[in-house]
Amino acid sequence: MQPFTTLTAVAAPLAIANCDTDKVIPARLLRKLRAPPHGYAPYLFYDMRFDAQGGERPEFVLNQPAYRNAGIIVADVNFGCGSSREGAVYAMMDHGIRSVIAPSFGDIHYANEIQNGMLPVILPEDTCRKLREQLHAKPGAELSIDLEAQTVTDPAGESHRFQIDAIYKERLLKGLDEVGLVLEHLPEIEAFEKKHHSEHGWLA
Amino acid sequence: MTPRTLFDKIWQQHVIASREGESLLYVDRNFVHEGAFHAFFALAKEGRKVRRPRQTFATADHYVPTVGREHGLAGVIDPEIRGMIELLEHNARENGLLHLGIDDPRQGIVHVVGPELGITQPGLTITCGDSHTSTHGAFGALAFGIGASQLKQILATQCLWQKKPKTLRVVVDGTLVAGVGGKDIILAIIAKIGTAGATGHTIEFAGSAIRALSMEGRLTVCNMAIEAGARAGMIAPDDTTFRYIEGRELAPQGADWDRALQWWRTLPSDEGASFDREVHLGGSALEPTITWGTSPEEALPVSAQVPAPGEMAGADKREHAISALAYMGLTPGMALTDIVIDRAFIGTCTNGRIEDLRAAAAILKGRKAVVPAWVSPGSSQIKRQAEAEGLDRIFTEAGFEWRASGCSACAAMNGDIVPAGMRCASTSNRNFEGRQGKGARTHLMSPAMVAAAAVTGRITDVRTLL
Numbered sequence A: 001m002q003p004f005t006t007l008t009a010v011a012a013p014l015a016i017a018n019c020d021t022d023k024v025i026p027a028r029l030l031r032k033l034r035a036p037p038h039g040y041a042p043y044l045f046y047d048m049r050f051d052a053q054g055g056e057r058p059e060f061v062l063n064q065p066a067y068r069n070a071g072i073i074v075a076d077v078n079f080g081c082g083s084s085r086e087g088a089v090y091a092m093m094d095h096g097i098r099s100v101i102a103p104s105f106g107d108i109h110y111a112n113e114i115q116n117g118m119l120p121v122i123l124p125e126d127t128c129r130k131l132r133e134q135l136h137a138k139p140g141a142e143l144s145i146d147l148e149a150q151t152v153t154d155p156a157g158e159s160h161r162f163q164i165d166a167i168y169k170e171r172l173l174k175g176l177d178e179v180g181l182v183l184e185h186l187p188e189i190e191a192f193e194k195k196h197h198s199e200h201g202w203l204a
Numbered sequence B: 001m002t003p004r005t006l007f008d009k010i011w012q013q014h015v016i017a018s019r020e021g022e023s024l025l026y027v028d029r030n031f032v033h034e035g036a037f038h039a040f041f042a043l044a045k046e047g048r049k050v051r052r053p054r055q056t057f058a059t060a061d062h063y064v065p066t067v068g069r070e071h072g073l074a075g076v077i078d079p080e081i082r083g084m085i086e087l088l089e090h091n092a093r094e095n096g097l098l099h100l101g102i103d104d105p106r107q108g109i110v111h112v113v114g115p116e117l118g119i120t121q122p123g124l125t126i127t128c129g130d131s132h133t134s135t136h137g138a139f140g141a142l143a144f145g146i147g148a149s150q151l152k153q154i155l156a157t158q159c160l161w162q163k164k165p166k167t168l169r170v171v172v173d174g175t176l177v178a179g180v181g182g183k184d185i186i187l188a189i190i191a192k193i194g195t196a197g198a199t200g201h202t203i204e205f206a207g208s209a210i211r212a213l214s215m216e217g218r219l220t221v222c223n224m225a226i227e228a229g230a231r232a233g234m235i236a237p238d239d240t241t242f243r244y245i246e247g248r249e250l251a252p253q254g255a256d257w258d259r260a261l262q263w264w265r266t267l268p269s270d271e272g273a274s275f276d277r278e279v280h281l282g283g284s285a286l287e288p289t290i291t292w293g294t295s296p297e298e299a300l301p302v303s304a305q306v307p308a309p310g311e312m313a314g315a316d317k318r319e320h321a322i323s324a325l326a327y328m329g330l331t332p333g334m335a336l337t338d339i340v341i342d343r344a345f346i347g348t349c350t351n352g353r354i355e356d357l358r359a360a361a362a363i364l365k366g367r368k369a370v371v372p373a374w375v376s377p378g379s380s381q382i383k384r385q386a387e388a389e390g391l392d393r394i395f396t397e398a399g400f401e402w403r404a405s406g407c408s409a410c411a412a413m414n415g416d417i418v419p420a421g422m423r424c425a426s427t428s429n430r431n432f433e434g435r436q437g438k439g440a441r442t443h444l445m446s447p448a449m450v451a452a453a454a455v456t457g458r459i460t461d462v463r464t465l466l
């Protein structure tokens, strides 16, 4: 996994409450292979980004020149609720987005971002609103995220501290492979299995 | 000993190691469907195989067509869709998994076949790369959805690092009136606490109205726990649970059954066990409940009117309601029963079980649908059972198409879509924009309510047709 340390990038405001993962990538596109060079990038926010003929909708934020290369999204409450599809993360990553800032996230999506080296940042609703206003006022403005310091610095230079579980922080900073983290405990797993399956033989 | 919750008991029994707020949790049962291909790719890329193949079960559901199934795989016209079904079969074979493929008589929707085959049991930890894995919690299991990366870990190790969720007890007391069931309970709960109301929590559903539900009703309730943001939903196992499991193909038998039963009876939350939060809902006053908007929390009793966003508390709720009403083509103040529908759909892991089909058929008997309508039973076994009971004839005589089993128009991945602008009365669990097809308008409701809407052409209080 690619480590996440710091990121300074253009941020796009996306004021949609409960932005579900069906919105991030519609179900009908999930059968696509994540093939190089673009991967899932063309499918990101597909129905919001494109019209029925496949033409870009100019009003959608990522279609506007200033936000095309956004590496951060500043979203609204309950971002990524709904379906567990990791394709939502692949679409963002492949489009170049490495962090979503929101007041809250759907649990499964939050975990999916961490698993892929994306950083979900939780900041209060007011702060997120203020950040989105700043980004609207100055299209193309950048935010700076420092995971070690747990801060987001806005275009006005103000820094906002966020909370993240120590364990997720470490995993992102080091880009740790999770299967490896589990297999470190293989002897304990085997001992557990032996006992568990001797007590509940039909589960083995 | 301190009183413990059902959740605590299962959690503690499955923790292998702990560190900094996370626990290494053992997974008893894991399910995969066609969408698992990313996880299998990653696994193969790392040169790994499924570590405990007898603990993972594969079923083709999301992409299987619901028509032309007598031709098996050859009947799947779209090459991409056929590829998805073949890929699952390939990965299952490579890894030695039990695979319920497109023409297996036991094929069905993953959250329907798990219980039906007796794979889902009380006290187990259960995972699947699908958010509605919460369904299995109806048996008193800890069951939750995961993404592809975590699925890969489980395939590779049978374990998962997990942060312990908080607990929320939702107590529903009272006696439901005829025409009200599990779907109405869960829609009312989500409307009350919101789609993020249980984020970070596992919900235990309790109370006399929950106890009185059949397994089918309990599965519907737990299925939609995720729509309240919950990690998992669970219901304490009792005799209703045990009666359902006994004798099923993969359930414990003989001496194992007796041992299992002894263990399962110890699982319900102890008297006085404490939950991080508690919510109460009166069951007796519940009406048939439907969604009017594009989020499952945008639900109301059928006697209500389409709400006015201006009267809602909270800016984000108001904004969401404004865009939802525009998408749904509805006007504030109109009676929900004045909403005219274009399609009716019965099926899915929420409401595609035998009892659901019986409830819908009871309304349809001797009546005719006035809109195009179809049924896709939750599993191939349910389809056969319904046919043995003569339900298929009731549906077809009422003008419904009697289809094969799969996810169908729930997520519309198999091509069963609701056309843009069309309004569908649906038994599924998500009314998100575009969920049933681009531009499709979805109203979630119970199977009996869908049947009532199908025969009248509008949202109808099913109690007037009982």
Ligand code: SF4
Pocket: B061, B062, B109, B110, B111, B130, B132, B348, B349, B350, B406, B407, B410, B411, B428, B429
């Ligand atoms: S029926 Fe719908 S919710 Fe259930 S597993 Fe299939 S797509 Fe998911």
